[in-house]
Amino acid sequence: MRQPERVRTADRADTGDRNPGNKKKKRSRNREFAAVTYFTIALFIIMMGYIGYYDLYRSQDFINSPYNERQDVYANKVTRGEILASDGEVLAKTVTADDGTETREYPFGSVFAHVVGYDTNGKAGLESEENFSLLTSDSFFLEKIQNDLQDKKNTGDNVVTTLDVSLQQAAYDALGDNKGAVVVMEPSTGKILAMVSKPDYDPNTLSDNWSELNSDTDNTPMLNRATKGLYPPGSVFKILTALEFMREDSNYSDYAYNCTGSITQGETTIQCFDGTAHGEEDLTLSFAHSCNSSFANIGLSLNGDSFLSTCESLLFNKDLPCPLGSSQSQFKENGSSGYAVKMMTAMGQGETLVSPYHMALITSAVANGGTLMTPYLVDKVQNYAGSVVTQTDPSVYKKLMTSQEASALTQLMSAVVSEGTAVELSYGDYTVAGKTGTAEYSSDKTKSHSWFTGFSNVDNPDIAVTVIVEGYDGNRNARAIPIAKSVFDAYHMNR
Amino acid sequence: MTNIIVDISKYILIILFAIYTYKCFSVFRDIDYLKRRSILRTQSGLTFAIHFIAFLVLYLTMDDKPTVLIFYAAQVVLLILTISLYTTLYPKSSRLVLNNMCMLLVIGFIMLTRLNTDKAIRQFIMVTASIIISFFIPVLIRRMKSLRNFTYVYAGVGIALLLAVLALATVTGGAKLSFTLGPVSIQPSEFVKILFVFYVAASLWKSTDLKNVLITSCIAAVHVLILVASTDLGGAVIFFTVYLIMLYVATRKPVYLAGGVLAGCGAAVLAYKLFRHVRIRVAVWKDPFANWDYGYQVGQSLFAIGTGGWFGMGLMQGMPDKIPVVTNDFIFSAIAEELGGIFALFLILVCVSCYVMFLNIAMQIHDQFYKLIALGLGTCYIFQVFLNIGGVTKFIPSTGVTLPWISYGGSSIMSTAIMFAIIQGLYILREDEDEELERRKALERRRKQHEERAQRRRETTRTRSDGRPGRYR
Numbered sequence: 001m002r003q004p005e006r007v008r009t010a011d012r013a014d015t016g017d018r019n020p021g022n023k024k025k026k027r028s029r030n031r032e033f034a035a036v037t038y039f040t041i042a043l044f045i046i047m048m049g050y051i052g053y054y055d056l057y058r059s060q061d062f063i064n065s066p067y068n069e070r071q072d073v074y075a076n077k078v079t080r081g082e083i084l085a086s087d088g089e090v091l092a093k094t095v096t097a098d099d100g101t102e103t104r105e106y107p108f109g110s111v112f113a114h115v116v117g118y119d120t121n122g123k124a125g126l127e128s129e130e131n132f133s134l135l136t137s138d139s140f141f142l143e144k145i146q147n148d149l150q151d152k153k154n155t156g157d158n159v160v161t162t163l164d165v166s167l168q169q170a171a172y173d174a175l176g177d178n179k180g181a182v183v184v185m186e187p188s189t190g191k192i193l194a195m196v197s198k199p200d201y202d203p204n205t206l207s208d209n210w211s212e213l214n215s216d217t218d219n220t221p222m223l224n225r226a227t228k229g230l231y232p233p234g235s236v237f238k239i240l241t242a243l244e245f246m247r248e249d250s251n252y253s254d255y256a257y258n259c260t261g262s263i264t265q266g267e268t269t270i271q272c273f274d275g276t277a278h279g280e281e282d283l284t285l286s287f288a289h290s291c292n293s294s295f296a297n298i299g300l301s302l303n304g305d306s307f308l309s310t311c312e313s314l315l316f317n318k319d320l321p322c323p324l325g326s327s328q329s330q331f332k333e334n335g336s337s338g339y340a341v342k343m344m345t346a347m348g349q350g351e352t353l354v355s356p357y358h359m360a361l362i363t364s365a366v367a368n369g370g371t372l373m374t375p376y377l378v379d380k381v382q383n384y385a386g387s388v389v390t391q392t393d394p395s396v397y398k399k400l401m402t403s404q405e406a407s408a409l410t411q412l413m414s415a416v417v418s419e420g421t422a423v424e425l426s427y428g429d430y431t432v433a434g435k436t437g438t439a440e441y442s443s444d445k446t447k448s449h450s451w452f453t454g455f456s457n458v459d460n461p462d463i464a465v466t467v468i469v470e471g472y473d474g475n476r477n478a479r480a481i482p483i484a485k486s487v488f489d490a491y492h493m494n495r
Numbered sequence: 496m497t498n499i500i501v502d503i504s505k506y507i508l509i510i511l512f513a514i515y516t517y518k519c520f521s522v523f524r525d526i527d528y529l530k531r532r533s534i535l536r537t538q539s540g541l542t543f544a545i546h547f548i549a550f551l552v553l554y555l556t557m558d559d560k561p562t563v564l565i566f567y568a569a570q571v572v573l574l575i576l577t578i579s580l581y582t583t584l585y586p587k588s589s590r591l592v593l594n595n596m597c598m599l600l601v602i603g604f605i606m607l608t609r610l611n612t613d614k615a616i617r618q619f620i621m622v623t624a625s626i627i628i629s630f631f632i633p634v635l636i637r638r639m640k641s642l643r644n645f646t647y648v649y650a651g652v653g654i655a656l657l658l659a660v661l662a663l664a665t666v667t668g669g670a671k672l673s674f675t676l677g678p679v680s681i682q683p684s685e686f687v688k689i690l691f692v693f694y695v696a697a698s699l700w701k702s703t704d705l706k707n708v709l710i711t712s713c714i715a716a717v718h719v720l721i722l723v724a725s726t727d728l729g730g731a732v733i734f735f736t737v738y739l740i741m742l743y744v745a746t747r748k749p750v751y752l753a754g755g756v757l758a759g760c761g762a763a764v765l766a767y768k769l770f771r772h773v774r775i776r777v778a779v780w781k782d783p784f785a786n787w788d789y790g791y792q793v794g795q796s797l798f799a800i801g802t803g804g805w806f807g808m809g810l811m812q813g814m815p816d817k818i819p820v821v822t823n824d825f826i827f828s829a830i831a832e833e834l835g836g837i838f839a840l841f842l843i844l845v846c847v848s849c850y851v852m853f854l855n856i857a858m859q860i861h862d863q864f865y866k867l868i869a870l871g872l873g874t875c876y877i878f879q880v881f882l883n884i885g886g887v888t889k890f891i892p893s894t895g896v897t898l899p900w901i902s903y904g905g906s907s908i909m910s911t912a913i914m915f916a917i918i919q920g921l922y923i924l925r926e927d928e929d930e931e932l933e934r935r936k937a938l939e940r941r942r943k944q945h946e947e948r949a950q951r952r953r954e955t956t957r958t959r960s961d962g963r964p965g966r967y968r
Contacts, residue, residue, distance in 0.1 A: 030858045032744040033870060037854045040877055044847050047881065048840050050890050051800075055836045059801030065784060068798040070814050148498040 060132050074135035080104065081134040081156030083116055083126055085165045086193075086379060091116050092127065092203075106203045108165075111172045113200040114224035115163065115192075115324070115377070120207045125224070129323060130159045130378060133390075138383040155384040162191035162379050167463075170490035171196045174483040179219070179470040180449075181226040181356045184487055187364035187455060187464050189394040190373030192323070194487070195357075197225040227326040230353040231468055234439025235290040235421075236451045237348030239362065242287055242412055243405060244310045245298050255283045255298075263293040268340040270296040270347065273438065287412040288420030290436060292347045299346020305335035307345075314365075314400050320358055321397050323377040329354040348437060360466035362400070363434075363453045366413070367461035370406035372397045414458055422452065424481055430492045431458040434465075436481060438472065447471050452480035456488045463491055497555050501809040504552050508545055509806065509838050515541040515598060516841040519848035522591060535590040539578060542598045546570070549605040549810060556811040562612060569619065570604055577626055581919075585633055587926035588919040589856070595849045596915055599900035602842065606829055607903055609810055610822050614903050621905040628909070629916035636920030637927070642693070643864045646701070649694035650714050656683040656690075657721040664725065673906070682906035684722065684730045688737070689913060691718055692871030695738055699745035700864040708746065712738075726772060729882055729896035733875060735759060740874045741867055780892035792819050796887045799832035800839075807835030822903040824895055828887050843884060846899075850877040853918055860925045869921055872914045 063070065079102065083092040091112050094102050104119045106112070117125020127134070137144065137154035147154050164184075171182035171194050184194035199221040201213050213221050223229065246252045259278035262271045270292050272278065278291045286294035308331065312318060316331035330353040333345045344350035365372040374397040381389045401409075413433035417425045425432040434454015441449055450472035455464040465487050467480040515538055522534045550567040557563055574597055581593050600622060607615035636642070660683050664674045673682040698711045715738040722731035739759070743752040766773045775789050783790030783797065795818040803813060815821050815829035831839040853873030857866045879896050886893035897904050899911040 032747055033854060033858045033866070036740055036744060036870070036874070037851065040850065040874075041847060043881065044843060044877075047885055047888075047890050048843055051836065051840060051843075051888050054797075054800065054888065055805060059797075059804070062794075062797045063801040065794070065798070067784065067787065067794060068802070069817060070798050070802045073802070073808070073812070073814055145499060145502075148502065151498070 064128065064131050071131060071135060077153060078135050078137045078156045079153045080119065081384065082158045083130070083134070084158055084160045085163050085168075086161060087165065088160070089165050091161070091163070092119075104203075108169075109204060110200040110202045111168055111196075112163065113203055114197040114226065115195040116161075116203070118203040118206050120203075121210050124222075125324060126159065126161065126377060130381075133157050133159055133378075133381045138387075138389045139385065140383075157381050157383050157389055159378055160380045160382060161377050162186075162193060163195075163377070164193045166490055167194040167487060168196060170194075171467075171483070171487050172198075174486035175467075175469070178478050179225070180468045180480075180483075181224075181229060182483065182487065183226050183357050183360040183466045184491075185360050185364045185375065185464045187367035187461050188373065190364070190375045190397070191379070191394075192375055192377050193463060195224075195226045197223070197229070224324065225356065225468070227320075227322055227324050227355055227357040229468075230327050230329065230355055231449055231451075231470075232350075232439040232441055233348040233352055233354045233359065234437035234449065234451055235292075235348050236359055236435045236437035236453050237352060237354070238287060238290065238295055238346075238437075239366070239409060239413070239435055239453075240311060240314065241295055241298060241302070241346045241348075242283065243314075243401060243409060244302055244307045245283070246405060246408060247310060248302060248306060252283055255286075257281055257286060257291075257294040257297055259286075259289075259291050259293045261293065263296050263343070265296075265300060265339050265343060268343055270343050284412055284415045285419075287435075288415040288418075290416075290421050295347045296343035299342045299344075300339055302342065302346065303335065304333050304337045304342065308334045314362055315358065316352075316354075320355075320361065321372075321374055322357065323375065326357060327355055329358045348439060356466050356468045359451070359453045360464055363455060363464040363466060365400040366406050366409045367433075367455040367464050368406075369403040370399055370401040372400050410458060413454060417454070422454070422481055425454070425485055425488070428485070428488060428492065430456045430488065432456045432488060433458045434484070447473050450478065450480040452484045454484065456492065463488070500555060501552055501812060504548050505807050505809045505833075505835060508548055509835055509841075511541050511545050511548070512838055512841050515545070516844045516848070519591065519595065519845060532590075535594060538591075538594045539597070542594065542601055543571070543574070545598075546574070546601045546605070549601075550608075552810045553605070553608055557609075557612075559612065563608065566608060566612070566616065566619070570601075573619070573623055573626070574601070580630065584630070585919060585923055587923045588633065589852055589922045592849065592852045592915060592918060592922070595845055595852070596900065598845060599849075602830065603826070603901035603903075605810070606826055606833075606901070607822060609833070610815060610826075610829060611903075614822055617905075618903055618908065621908050622912075625909045625912035629912040632913060632916035633920035633923050636917060637923055643697045643700055646694060646697040649690045649697065653687040653690040653694065654714075654717055654721065656687050657718060657725070660684065661721055661725045680905075682904070684727060685906040685910035686913075687718070688730075688733065688875050689872070689910060689917075691715075691734060692737060692741070692868060692875060695741045696864055696867035696871055699741065700867060703746045708742065708751070712742070723766070726770070728773065728776070729879075729894035732882065732894060733878055733896065735762075736878050737871055737874045741871050744870055745863075745867055776892040776894070780889060783889070792825065793887070793889055793893055795819070796825050796828040797889060799828040800836065800888060803832035803835055805836045807831070807833050807838060809833060823897060824883065824893075824902065825887050826902050827884050827898055830901075843880075846877065846880045849915075850880075853877075856918060856921045856925060860921055861928055862924075865921050865924060869918060872917060876911070876914060 079096065080094045082090055085091055090107055092104060092106050095105050096102050106116065115125055117123060117127040119127040123131060134156050136157055138157050139155055144154050167184050171184065175182060175196055175198050179198055182194060182196040183192070185192055199219045201209065201221050258280050259272060261275045261277035262269055272292045273290065278289045281289065281291060281294060311331040316329045319328060320326045330351065332351045333341055341350055345352055361372055361375065374395045376392050378392055380391040383389060410433050413435055416422050416435055417432045421436040422434055425434065432454055434452055437451030439449040439451060450469040451467065453466040455461040465484045467483045469478050469480050469483065472478045518534050518538050522531055525531050525534065550563065554560055554563045578593065578597065581588060582590070604615060604619070607618055660674060673680045695711060695715065698707065701707065715734070719731050719734050722734060739752060739755040742755065743749065767777060775786070778786050779790040779793055783794040787794065799813065799815055799818055802808065810833050813832040815832050818825045818828055821829050827839065830842060850873050853869055853876065857869035857873065860866055860869065876899055879899055882894050882896045883898045885891040897907040899907065
């Protein structure tokens with residue numbers, strides 16, 4: 001009777017032993033299930049992170065899109081904020097009539113046309129880029145509740161720009177009736193102080209003239225030439241040629257050339273401006289005189305691929321950092337280019353195209369020891385009572401060249417003013433370094449674009465100015481240098 | 496005044512939903528049964544609170560007030576009946592799965608009522624029908640032990656249905672998805688998903704040797720290829736992923752997974768090269784504005800999500816109508832716009848909580864067939880959520896699948912209800928397994944006691960026979 005009991009005990013011991021083993025087996029059998037679960041949860045965490053990132057950083061870009069009809073929802077609840085100059089002067093404001101109709105007013109008319117933009121017939125300029133801020137109300141929450149109770153609109157935030165009214169006005173007046181553009185920047189911060197493009201339009205009467213303005217394809221008044229106009233750079237491009245030459249040839253200070261007024265290689269002949277023979281010159285004098293022959297000679301010695309990579313590192317063929325819409329500048333020379341292209345490119349002709357804004361960035365980088373600061377137009381956003389909502393701090397965008405290269409270029413550009421083509425700028429009570437340019441753009445050799453790009457107070461640069469005047473035909477008023485001088489004068493008169 | 500209620504309500508809704516979501520995960524921490532039960536009951540309370548506040552806002556802001564009121568009452572009745580019937584008929588089912596189901600339904604009802612009351616009412620009828628049908632499923636799962644033997648029936652019926660779609664279906668939105676039977680339009684691929692999971696589970700449960708894996712893979716490929724031919728991109732991707740995951744877990748061979756992923760990438764490239772509609776989807780994903788004709792829907796969806804921001808515009812304050820067919824695939828964007836980005840993120844977490852409950856039962860149950868069923872259905876559910884939300888937020892190219900429980904669409908609701916009911920059935924089966932185990936353990940214990948007593952008796956006898964002082968000393 002005991003025997004079967006014993007057997008059963010043995011049986012039980014067996015199953016007892018197997019059980020923990022079973023458990024281990026079961027746990028390991030679930031390993032794949034656990035792996036799949038963790039993987040899926042990780043995937044969802046990444047997706048949630050993406051959605052959070054979108055909400056935080058990307059959504060403003062998207063909802064500012066002109067395709068987004070939802071902006072009207074905001075406009076129904078919020079009175080559009082004001083756009084202000086750096087000193088607080090109003091550049092754009094919304095006036096509400098007694099019957100509730102709103103009109104957008106631009107006190108300076110066409111002076112700030114392209115940079116401030118418009119909010120009728122779609123949006124452009126800062127009105128478009130800052131639409132979201134202007135239609136967001138950060139006023140005190142109790143006030144908002146009160147407004148909600150009374151069914152009144154809240155007041156949108158104000159956008160305080162970096163724009164300087166006196167500089168903008170000076171550039172605007174100096175450009176006169178010419179077609180062209182002026183860009184003024186503060187190299188040490190990246191602030192855009194002025195941006196003028198002509199011909200222009202009056203945003204106050206835009207709706208009335210809309211079709212007329214848009215059909216004017218000869219003058220294209222709606223185009224912001226400062227950021228979107230692409231021009232042959234002419235001699236201002238010699239800044240880049242000189243930079244590339246310094247990079248390729250460490251003995252550039254020993255460079256010597258005897259200019260006879262022209263240079264011929266094969267079937268290509270490059271003439272100096274007005275056929276002037278500059279005689280013996282080094283790099284500094286070649287640059288100061290803007291000697292085409294000497295630069296064509298330099299161009300022949302340059303490595304095309306290396307030139308291309310230098311230009312691309314200086315943002316040619318790239319999207320520019322720009323608070324408004326901008327065009328890509330274009331540089332096409334490379335290792336397989338022939339000598340005709342090399343000679344033309346070195347002196348800024350050929351297929352190279354650049355926007356005035358891009359030249360202003362390059363000039364700012366030279367003035368700031370080679371470092372390009374991220375350019376910006378909006379200094380801060382504040383609620384209508386003046387409390388700051390967001391503030392832009394200057395930040396480094398990119399080191400475009402070494403500080404040695406920047407100071408060498410500054411020396412070259414100083415010589416342009418002291419003994420070269422921009423000697424008119426040496427008479428002020430401030431120092432200037434810069435480069436002039438005369439760019440041919442058609443077979444009509446009597447017409448060309450007049451360029452100037454440079455900065456003042458050379459030892460401690462304060463502002464960089466880039467000017468282009470289209471279709472210079474020998475008329476003194478249509479030259480870039482006097483326009484730049486007006487801007488420099490306006491700046492230094494106020495100091 | 497209404498403005499303030501709308502404004503405040505959106506914050507309250509976010510807070511309530513945040514608490515609900517927190518409880519979805521915190522409930523696992525408490526081992527105490529009573530505490531768990533109280534957490535799960537609180538969740539139901541939160542669901543009703545969210546439902547009430549949202550409908551209060553809708554009542555105040557919508558024009559057709561009587562309809563909103565009656566509709567709200569009908570929904571409350573449906574929810575109360577569902578919860579009480581489930582808890583009394585199936586006390587062993589998972590309350591968390593039930594709660595999540597109710598919460599997702601409530602969010603769907605709120606948004607659909609706000610977007611299109613007619614569609615919401617039709618959805619309500621479908622939901623009611625689906626829930627009634629799904630009540631019978633746990634019983635069937637429990638009773639029908641032979642479910643695993645119909646391997647080829649699942650595959651045959653599934654493939655036949657998919658072929659029928661390919662041959663008969665009308666093209667909507669660039670894809671052949673549904674055909675009309677009398678008054679209702681049916682989207683069979685929603686149901687074939689479930690059949691497919693059963694087929695793969697049954698087949699891989701039987702054997703995971705190379706030959707069977709090859710056969711199963713071929714039959715799975717037939718499913719996927721028919722879907723590709725119907726240009727049902729989302730469906731094809733879901734079937735493929737579900738199969739891959741089930742194959743990997745069943746065979747426990749990562750090499751199958753790696754091979755499958757490689758094959759999937761190759762197929763994706765091939766599909767991109769071959770099909771124009773695939774290229775369009777990818778182009779729209781890269782930049783919706785560059786191809787505005789095609790990117791319009793995704794662009795509007797991004798506007799909606801972006802405009803809503805973290806806290807949302809408030810119910811009835813946004814413009815979700817701007818998104819084409821917002822009630823179906825893009826309802827997530829409408830939720831993000833009006834209820835807020837935070838609410839939308841919590842919604843994702845609730846979906847993840849459902850998935851965790853699917854995989855939880857997959858790991859707890861012992862029978863490999865049911866493990867695979869739970870895994871397959873879970874993968875199917877969560878991957879569809881991923882495709883939907885990823886698509887409308889431009890995280891991945893849009894594939895045009897619905898958001899289960901929330902999107903408008905009878906087939907989607909019905910198949911999701913069936914899936915959830917099967918999972919509830921498995922929870923009940925697991926409890927049965929546990930009880931079986933308990934019973935065996937109890938038997939074991941009793942036998943042990945008996946044994947010990949016998950042992951003691953033997954010992955005493957031995958001591959006495961030794962002539963030494965025994966235990967009675």
